Each structure stands twice: as structure tokens, then as C-alpha cells.
Amino acid sequence: MISKYVVRDVMSRGIYEVSLDTPLRDVIKTMAENNISSVVVTDRNGTYWGIITSLDVLKHYTKDVDKLKAEDIMVSNIITVDPLTPLERAAAIMVENRIHHLYVVSELREDKIVGVISSKDIIKVLNEALKR
Incomplete structure (x- = not known):
């Protein structure tokens, strides 16, 4: 059904970044104002x-939002795929790791994130495939 697609076909290009010391309040603002559900934390x-x-924000928002920083709530294990990863494999990785986002790294530099793919992106492709 989605076997003809690769991550590059449906990923969002570009990412939103916050620094390690960004207050949680500002992380929430960035996510809300840009209608995104994840950010990358950088130094x-x-x-x-x-x-x-x-989900990380929801786990911590009841604590003192003004005292928490991005580094306090971030998940340090970033699971990545490359743009040519089959969409079926990306979906399997999400299921196996119980996550909703995969960051996409450059084919030329594995330390350079060039985009993100979410479970919502894959659901949209599935929906379109089912219409055919």
C-alpha cells in the first residue's frame, strides 16, 4: 500500500530547534506558534x-514551568532515518520504539538533520492510498 514511498516523499523539510537552556515556557510557545509537535535541542x-x-511537555507542564529548561525534559536518544528509507520501514521503527517522530538526516552527513517525519504524515499517505 505504501511500499512505493520513501521518507523523502512525505517528510517535512527543516526543523525547529531550541537550545539546551531554553525555558520550558519558550519551548511551549515555539511549538504552539508554529503548530509543531516536536523540537530538536541543540547546544x-x-x-x-x-x-x-x-508528550514530553505534557509530562512536565504541571511542574514549575519557569524553572524547567529544555535540557531538563528532553529525550536524548534521537532516532533517525535517511531520506531514502522506505516508508514502511519508518512506520515499523515508530511502532517498535513507540514514538511518533523520526528525524531525517542528510544522506551526505549523518550529523545533519534535514527534516522530520511523523506518524501523522504516514497516516495521510495511508489515507490517500486507501482512496485509490
Whole structure:
């Protein structure tokens, strides 16, 4: 059904980043104002340290929002795929790891994130395939 697609076909290009010391309040603002459900956490040199998803925010929002920083709630294990990963494989990785986002790394530089694919993106492709 989705076997003809690869991640590059449906991923969102570009990512939103916050720094390790970004207050949780500002992380929430960034996510809300840009209608996104995840951000990448970087240091001052642009090195990726982790991600924050909307679920991570929900786990911590009842605590003192003004004292928490991005580094306090981020998940440091960033699971990535490359743009040519089959969409079926990306979906399987999400299921296996119980996650809703995969970051897409450059084919030329594995340390460069070029986009993100979410479970919502895959659901949209499935929906279109079912209409045919």
C-alpha cells in the first residue's frame, strides 16, 4: 500500500530547534506558534542533544514551568532515518520504539538533520492510498 514511498516523499523539510537552556515556557510557545509537535535541542555549537515532543511537555507542564529548561525534559536518544528509507520501514521503527517522530538526516552527513517525519504524515499517505 505504501511500499512505493520513501521518507523523502512525505517528510517535512527543516526543523525547529531550541537550545539546551531554553525555558520550558519558550519551548511551549515555539511549538504552539508554529503548530509543531516536536523540537530538536541543540547546544551553542549546533550539536544535537535531544528532542522534545508534545508528550514530553505534557509530562512536565504541571511542574514549575519557569524553572524547567529544555535540557531538563528532553529525550536524548534521537532516532533517525535517511531520506531514502522506505516508508514502511519508518512506520515499523515508530511502532517498535513507540514514538511518533523520526528525524531525517542528510544522506551526505549523518550529523545533519534535514527534516522530520511523523506518524501523522504516514497516516495521510495511508489515507490517500486507501482512496485509490
